[in-house]
Amino acid sequence: MTLVVVLATTVDDVTVIATESLSKRFPRVTALDRLSVDIGPGVTGLVGANGAGKSTLIKILLGLSPATEGRADVLGLDVATKGGAIRERVGYMPEHDCLPPDVSATEFVVHMARMSGLPPTAARERTADTLRHVGLYEERYRPMGGYSTGMKQRVKLAQALVHDPQLVFLDEPTNGLDPVGRDEMLGLIRRIHTDFGISVLVTSHLLGELERTCDHVVVIDGGKLLRSSSTRDFTQTTTTLAIEVTDSDEHPDGTRAVREALRARGVDTNDSSGLPGAGHILLLTADGEQTYDLVRDVVADLGLGLVRMEQRRHHIAEVFRDDRTTDAQDARKEAVGHGG
Numbered sequence: 001m002t003l004v005v006v007l008a009t010t011v012d013d014v015t016v017i018a019t020e021s022l023s024k025r026f027p028r029v030t031a032l033d034r035l036s037v038d039i040g041p042g043v044t045g046l047v048g049a050n051g052a053g054k055s056t057l058i059k060i061l062l063g064l065s066p067a068t069e070g071r072a073d074v075l076g077l078d079v080a081t082k083g084g085a086i087r088e089r090v091g092y093m094p095e096h097d098c099l100p101p102d103v104s105a106t107e108f109v110v111h112m113a114r115m116s117g118l119p120p121t122a123a124r125e126r127t128a129d130t131l132r133h134v135g136l137y138e139e140r141y142r143p144m145g146g147y148s149t150g151m152k153q154r155v156k157l158a159q160a161l162v163h164d165p166q167l168v169f170l171d172e173p174t175n176g177l178d179p180v181g182r183d184e185m186l187g188l189i190r191r192i193h194t195d196f197g198i199s200v201l202v203t204s205h206l207l208g209e210l211e212r213t214c215d216h217v218v219v220i221d222g223g224k225l226l227r228s229s230s231t232r233d234f235t236q237t238t239t240t241l242a243i244e245v246t247d248s249d250e251h252p253d254g255t256r257a258v259r260e261a262l263r264a265r266g267v268d269t270n271d272s273s274g275l276p277g278a279g280h281i282l283l284l285t286a287d288g289e290q291t292y293d294l295v296r297d298v299v300a301d302l303g304l305g306l307v308r309m310e311q312r313r314h315h316i317a318e319v320f321r322d323d324r325t326t327d328a329q330d331a332r333k334e335a336v337g338h339g340g
Helices: 052-062 083-089 105-115 120-133 149-161 179-196 207-213 254-264 290-302 316-339
Strands: 002-007 017-025 031-039 045-047 069-074 092-094 167-171 201-203 216-221 224-229 238-247 282-283 306-313
Touching: 002 069, 017 083, 017 120, 031 052, 031 069, 031 224, 031 316, 045 052, 045 207, 052 167, 052 201, 069 149, 083 092, 092 149, 105 120, 105 149, 120 149, 120 179, 149 167, 179 207, 201 207, 238 254, 238 290, 254 282, 282 290, 290 306
Parallel strands: 045 201, 092 167, 167 201
Antiparallel strands: 002 045, 002 216, 017 031, 017 069, 216 224, 238 282, 238 306
16 A cells, blocks of 8 residues: 655745644554655645555545544644634545536536635636636536536536635546546646646546656655655656667567677666566666767677667656565565564
């Protein structure tokens, strides 16, 4: 069970969400285990598989579920005692379909605006503006039962924004969308902060979405904090050199030929096929300009074509997997040590 929190930082030092030794335990499961993290203004991604604790964390932050121990503040308010005040200032987009099919988007969003305390005229004006922002203005009077999945997601986004909150929680907003729909939704989410200054906490099970849109990563595994760093640090250009070559009649498997030739010269390589977006690429540690010269000479001697040779960037998924592998190896070593 894994949770990754990703956030876009700003020059503002204000803390939007803060948790300190936050734990939530159920009879047989610990969803959160002494989680301490500070999240600043901007777009925050909360990523994890089912059971990772992200829904539990949102419920605690909304003041709807008490923590077993520890504390959390949202917008400077204690979730244990100020849940009502927090919900007045926060918008929430649920994951599951909860829209009444025989009601129009306008009726529904106006109702939600009124529930948030807006007077009738302001509620109607804000509804029209918000539905225009999410791209549903032309379809606003149609019953929502006839909406596509993407349109329903946009209605749920609109009702979370209509009362002009300081922070919104978006639970799996790209769920069920095709690639084009996901890109459009991610664009809307970015604009929530850039255009309106509203901070966002967005959950997703797709790391790639947040790699493209967020600037900071907090990794939690099993409810515990594992790592906190910027996305740039996660995906930094490293000394890993990626090599891709063509095949030839003499060497029908050009990659294998290069690997063997480099190994004969004392250079170890890794085959990256199977890694996200990597293809069939050789990876090796670059040791200055001489490594580039060596690769160039080996490829030329074999009569192969060099498709690319570049310093490679990590993907969050790879780095996260590496962190988990290292932790598992450390745990095994510790167990062996205790056994000895």
